[in-house]
Amino acid sequence: xxxxxxxxxxxxxxxxxxxxxxxxxxxxxxxxxxxxxxxxxxxxxxxxxxxxxxxxxxxxxxxxxxxxxxxxxxxxxxxxxxxxxxxxxxxxxxxxxxxxxxxxxxxxxxxxxxxxxxxxxxxxxxxxxxxxxxxxxxxxxxxxxxxxxxxxxxxxxxxxxxxxxxxxxxxxxxxxxxxxxxxxxxxxxxxxxxxxxxxxxxxxxxxxxxxxxxxxxxxxxxxxxxxxxxxxxxxxxxxxxxxxxxxxxxxxxxxxxxxxxxxxxxxxxxxxxxxxxxxxxxxxxxxxxxxxxxxxxxxxxxxxxxxxxxxxxxxxxxxxxxxxxxxxxxxxxxxxxxxxxxxxxxxxxxxxxxxxxxxxxxxxxxxxxxxxxxxxxxxxxxxxxxxxxxxxxxxxxxxxxxxx
Numbered sequence: 001x002x003x004x005x006x007x008x009x010x011x012x013x014x015x016x017x018x019x020x021x022x023x024x025x026x027x028x029x030x031x032x033x034x035x036x037x038x039x040x041x042x043x044x045x046x047x048x049x050x051x052x053x054x055x056x057x058x059x060x061x062x063x064x065x066x067x068x069x070x071x072x073x074x075x076x077x078x079x080x081x082x083x084x085x086x087x088x089x090x091x092x093x094x095x096x097x098x099x100x101x102x103x104x105x106x107x108x109x110x111x112x113x114x115x116x117x118x119x120x121x122x123x124x125x126x127x128x129x130x131x132x133x134x135x136x137x138x139x140x141x142x143x144x145x146x147x148x149x150x151x152x153x154x155x156x157x158x159x160x161x162x163x164x165x166x167x168x169x170x171x172x173x174x175x176x177x178x179x180x181x182x183x184x185x186x187x188x189x190x191x192x193x194x195x196x197x198x199x200x201x202x203x204x205x206x207x208x209x210x211x212x213x214x215x216x217x218x219x220x221x222x223x224x225x226x227x228x229x230x231x232x233x234x235x236x237x238x239x240x241x242x243x244x245x246x247x248x249x250x251x252x253x254x255x256x257x258x259x260x261x262x263x264x265x266x267x268x269x270x271x272x273x274x275x276x277x278x279x280x281x282x283x284x285x286x287x288x289x290x291x292x293x294x295x296x297x298x299x300x301x302x303x304x305x306x307x308x309x310x311x312x313x314x315x316x317x318x319x320x321x322x323x324x325x326x327x328x329x330x331x332x333x334x335x336x337x338x339x340x341x342x343x344x345x346x347x348x349x350x351x352x353x354x355x356x357x358x359x360x361x362x363x364x365x366x367x368x369x370x371x372x373x374x375x376x377x378x379x380x381x382x383x384x385x386x387x388x389x390x391x392x393x394x395x396x397x398x399x400x401x402x403x404x
Contacts, residue, residue: 040059066112
C-alpha cells in the first residue's frame with residue numbers, strides 16, 4: 001500500500017540535495033510512496049512535479065544552520081533575521097498542506113537544517129518524523145548549539161538517516177543514524193541532450209576535466225581556475241568544464257550589502273573575469289546549469305571536486321557510475337564512498353598546487369584514468385544504486401508506520 005510522505009525541502013535552486021530527492025522519488029514505485037513536497041519557491045518545483053510529487057511552494061523554509069561550513073558566527077548571525085521571516089511562510093505553508101493533504105502518514109525533512117520546520121510539521125500532523133542528514137557537522141565548534149540539536153532530535157525525530165559514513169561520523173555524540181546512500185540512475189534523467197550543444201568542445205584535447213555544482217566559493221572553483229592556469233602556463237593539452245550557475249541572482253542595495261558582509265558572491269562574474277585576465281578561454285569553458293549530467297560525464301575523463309566541505313559530494317558518485325575517477329579535496333575518506341588512489345586522488349582543500357599535481361598525474365598516466373574509473377564504478381554500483389537505496393528507504397517508512 002502506498003505511503004503518503006510529506007517532504008520538506010529548504011532550497012529553491014536545483015542542486016545536490018534536490019537532485020537526490022528527485023532521483024529517490026523517481027525510483028519509488030507508485031505502490032511504495034505518494035510524495036507531497038513543501039519547498040522554497042524556485043526552479044526546483046518543476047523537477048519535483050516531473051517526478052510525480054504534489055508541490056506547495058513558499059518564499060522560504062525556516063532553517064537553523066549548524067553545519068561545519070554554515071554555522072553562525074560573526075556577520076552570519078544576521079542570517080537569523082531572514083529565518084524569522086521564513087518562519088511565518090513555513091507555518092502558513094504547513095497549514096495549507098494540512099488543509100489540502102489530509103492523508104499524510106510520514107514527514108521527511110530533506111536535511112538537518114530545516115529541523116524546526118520538521119518539528120512544526122510533526123506537531124501539526126502528529127506523524128513520525130524522518131530527518132535526512134546531508135551536511136557535515138563540527139560539534140566541537142559549537143558545543144552548546146550541538147547539544148541543543150541533540151535534545152531536539154531525541155525529543156522529536158523518529159529516524160535519522162545519513163547519506164554516507166563521512167556525514168554520520170560528523171554528527172554530535174548521542175545521535176544514532178542509519179546510512180542510506182544517495183543514488184543516481186543515468187537512464188532516468190529528467191532532461192536529456194543538454195550537453196550536446198557543447199559536443200564540439202568534447203574530445204578535442206588529451207584530457208577533459210569538469211567541476212559540477214553551484215557557483216559558490218566553497219566548491220573550490222577558484223582553486224580549479226588557478227590549477228587550470230598552471231596547466232595552460234605549461235602548455236598542457238587539457239579542457240576544463242565548469243558546470244553550474246550562481247545560486248541566486250541579487251541586485252541593487254541588497255546585493256551590495258550582502259557582498260560587503262561576505263554573505264554573497266557573483267562567482268560567475270569572478271570566473272569570467274579570471275578567464276579573461278589570464279587568457280584561459282581556449283581551455284576553460286563555463287557551461288552554465290545542466291539538469292542532466294549524464295551526457296557530460298560520458299564526454300569527460302576526470303571529475304574535479306576540490307570542495308572546502310571535506311566530503312565527497314553528489315557529483316563524485318554520479319561520475320563514478322559513468323566510470324569516471326575523481327580528484328577530491330578530502331582529509332579522511334571513508335571506504336563506502338572514496339578509496340584513495342583507487343577510486344580517486346585525494347588532496348587537501350584550498351590547495352591549487354595539490355589539485356594541479358592530481359591533474360598532472362592523470363595527464364601523464366592515461367591508463368590510470370581507465371583503471372581508477374573502473375574501480376570507482378564498482379564501488380558506486382555497490383553503494384549508490386538508486387533502486388536498492390529507495391527500497392531501503394521504503395522499509396524505514398514501513399517500520400515507522402508499524403510502530404505508530
